Amino acid sequence: MSLAEGVLRGDVRATAKLISLIENQPEAAVADLQELHPHTGNAHVVGITGSPGVGKSTLVDGLAKRWRKEERRVGIIAVDPNSPFSGGALLGDRVRMQDLATDPGVFIRSMGARGRLGGLARATHNVIRVLDSGGKDVILVETVGVGQSEVDIVQTADTVVVGLVPGMGDDIQTIKAGILETADVFAINKADRPNARGLEMELRTLFGWNQEEEEDRWIPPIEMTVATTGAGMDELKEAICDHWDHLKRTGELQHRRRERYEAELQSVVEDYWRKRFFDYWQREGHWERVVEQVLRKETDPFTAAQQLVVPFLDSEVGG
Ligand SMILES: Nc1nc2c(ncn2[C@@H]2O[C@H](COP(=O)(O)OP(=O)(O)OP(=O)(O)O)[C@@H](O)[C@H]2O)c(=O)[nH]1
Ligand SMILES: [Mg+2]
Incomplete structure (x- = not known):
């Protein structure tokens, strides 16, 4: 039985094994991913991003529990580009998500x-593929929102939730603009702290609230949450579900997925x-010799590139 078949049957060990393969030996996972592709497309992929410590894991935990109450099957992927470790839940998150880990x-x-x-x-995208084809209804992807690689990761989501907190010097000016622009829903978490309303006003002036209402234009809603007590969490989940409905109703979902596949195919x-x-x-040190020639000004990078590409293409056509 292939790992892909195991995944399609909902086998947890096959799923974990295929994910490890994607991480450690991506070429060896290709055959299984090919087998899974036709079975993908059902899951709602929700990205949760924001600066370190804004409460992403706590939000994910609260959202996942709400979906579980409706018996939706949930996948959670915590992506940390700064961590050398992969595997089960991170230690802190495992404590935070104790109830979920045994579900x-x-x-x-x-x-x-x-x-x-x-x-x-790309690895994250392929892991999403595995969980999606394995029958998860909602896949939550947590990632720290600091650099371009994180923007790329969060763009594999259908709905992007950007978490912010009041105070903490974490006002909008200091957050990477690229991240704010990807937001479909804002969560102002730790709203139990002072100045949550101030942050909300700042966001409102930045994000389309004074633009004219257009039909079917999605304006990112701003939800106030206290993830640790659950306040505002039902509303946050509603906003995420509304966005999913919006994507499906307007055809935007197909459009986004098309763009994503195009980018993937390209890469x-x-x-x-x-x-x-x-x-x-x-082979035979050829590449180094050409670099050496450019260095000695015997040729230039443009001429050299042409002289490399043409024979390479000929060799591809010939054999
Ligand atoms: N006061 C308050 N504390 C919160 C709230 N949400 C989360 N916290 C606390 O903030 C700390 C960080 O929460 P996490 O959920 O780990 O934050 P995170 O964004 O996942 O952190 P990283 O993954 O390390 O970037 C924890 O101690 C939480 O208990 C909230 O709404 N109010
Ligand atoms: Mg976290």
């Missing part, structure tokens, strides 16, 4: 960077050609 309707996985081939964003094709090209020219 058979929930699958929790953390992913670290670990110099991954093809990038963390897979690029990797494929790059690998073939360098495999071809790195």
